[in-house]
Amino acid sequence: MSARKPLPDGLDRIGPFHPYLVWMGVAILDLFIIAFALAVVAMLGDTIEDAIWPGGFDVIRAL
Numbered sequence: 443m444s445a446r447k448p449l450p451d452g453l454d455r456i457g458p459f460h461p462y463l464v465w466m467g468v469a470i471l472d473l474f475i476i477a478f479a480l481a482v483v484a485m486l487g488d489t490i491e492d493a494i495w496p497g498g499f500d501v502i503r504a505l
Contacts, residue, residue, distance in 0.1 A: 449461075484502055485502050486500040488501070
């Protein structure tokens, strides 16, 4: 079994996909993970803020 030739731009394929497509998918996945982590931190901060200063407008739960 021989290896496939690199693409014309010198990059190796990742499975049947072009490397740029795979890198884009990984970047989008990373952005979703970061957005999820920031949402969890915001919700946790809002819960702590409600315990310290009850009442007022609840921005996180309003979304």
